[in-house]
Amino acid sequence: MHFKDFIGNAKVVERLRTKLRESRFPHALIFSGPDGVGKRTCALMIAKALNCPESGPDDFCDRCNQCRKIDSGVHPDVLMIGLDEDAAEIKIAQVRDLLGTLGLRPLEGTHKIFIIDPADAMNPASANALLKGLEEPPEDSHFFLLSSSPQALLLTVRSRCQSYPFAPLTLEEMRRFGGEELALRSSHGSIGTLKNLDLAALRERREAALDFLETAVRANQEQLRDVIAASADIARSKNEFEPNMSMIAVVLEDLLYIQEGLEERIVNVDVEPRLRKLAENFSPAQLVRIAEFLRTIEVHLNNYGNRGMLTDVLALTSNASLAKIANDNMGKSR
Numbered sequence: 001m002h003f004k005d006f007i008g009n010a011k012v013v014e015r016l017r018t019k020l021r022e023s024r025f026p027h028a029l030i031f032s033g034p035d036g037v038g039k040r041t042c043a044l045m046i047a048k049a050l051n052c053p054e055s056g057p058d059d060f061c062d063r064c065n066q067c068r069k070i071d072s073g074v075h076p077d078v079l080m081i082g083l084d085e086d087a088a089e090i091k092i093a094q095v096r097d098l099l100g101t102l103g104l105r106p107l108e109g110t111h112k113i114f115i116i117d118p119a120d121a122m123n124p125a126s127a128n129a130l131l132k133g134l135e136e137p138p139e140d141s142h143f144f145l146l147s148s149s150p151q152a153l154l155l156t157v158r159s160r161c162q163s164y165p166f167a168p169l170t171l172e173e174m175r176r177f178g179g180e181e182l183a184l185r186s187s188h189g190s191i192g193t194l195k196n197l198d199l200a201a202l203r204e205r206r207e208a209a210l211d212f213l214e215t216a217v218r219a220n221q222e223q224l225r226d227v228i229a230a231s232a233d234i235a236r237s238k239n240e241f242e243p244n245m246s247m248i249a250v251v252l253e254d255l256l257y258i259q260e261g262l263e264e265r266i267v268n269v270d271v272e273p274r275l276r277k278l279a280e281n282f283s284p285a286q287l288v289r290i291a292e293f294l295r296t297i298e299v300h301l302n303n304y305g306n307r308g309m310l311t312d313v314l315a316l317t318s319n320a321s322l323a324k325i326a327n328d329n330m331g332k333s334r
Contacts, residue, residue, distance in 0.1 A: 008166075008191075035193075065108075119147045250267055
């Protein structure tokens with residue numbers, strides 16, 4: 001794959017190629033943006049352009065020994081560090097090992113490439129160790145810091161790097177990869193998400209989210225037990241709870257888009273008729289309140305909140321009449 005085949009973020013790629021053509025490529029760069037939008041792919045393509053003896057200065061042949069070794073991850077001058085298995089941080093020892101080769105001349109190519117992904121996983125000690133390499137790097141060395149949360153990087157690190165923000169791909173760009181429309185829209189502009197998406201699991205989770213919202217919003221006083229049962233179902237699995245809440249959030253967005261006449265933005269296009277019927281049961285203000293409570297759930301999850309209690313409140317937030325009954329009963333019990 002050549003630069004011309006890179007899908008998305010065309011302006012960013014062209015800026016980088018201009019730097020290559022002008023022989024003033026930065027020694028330290030931050031590629032920021034969501035996971036799966038091509039940050040690592042682009043960094044490796046630049047590694048090829050800087051080392052390929054057959055093409056240049058702003059492209060590569062993708063056939064020579066240098067290009068093939070970079071593709072295979074065995075080029076001795078293109079080094080990458082990331083999270084070790086089961087690790088939450090990039091350790092200082094990893095950074096020191098990387099910097100240990102900084103003063104050496106390239107072994108096979110013409111430039112040394114150091115890729116840190118995800119760079120925001122460096123702990124303060126690791127980041128401070130990296131600073132030594134960023135301050136006065138050799139002319140033939142280039143650091144690529146890939147991050148979905150660049151604000152988490154130390155300011156002293158950021159100040160020594162040129163930043164290139166990568167945006168999610170547009171739906172039209174995603175369609176160039178092929179696949180079902182639901183998968184393309186559910187990937188939210190991330191190629192990585194698209195490649196790893198389990199559509200069967202997504203549909204199952206969506207069905208649970210729709211059942212929950214339909215039961216909650218349409219229930220009357222006699223069906224309060226059904227609402228509590230639906231709440232228990234969606235809260236039962238600890239591992240599935242956060243994905244379930246995320247799916248409810250996506251469905252809520254779709255309902256708001258329908259109410260605002262922005263159908264082209266709907267993710268779950270294959271169940272649009274069902275979404276339209278459900279949207280008739282909510283006012284825009286209700287949907288906003290539910291979305292706000294979902295954010296509350298996210299906060300409480302980090303504090304080990306009671307999942308069942310949170311979804312009970314979420315269900316009652318979806319049904320004003322049931323919420324009033326619950327409040328009245330609580331008042332009487334006092």
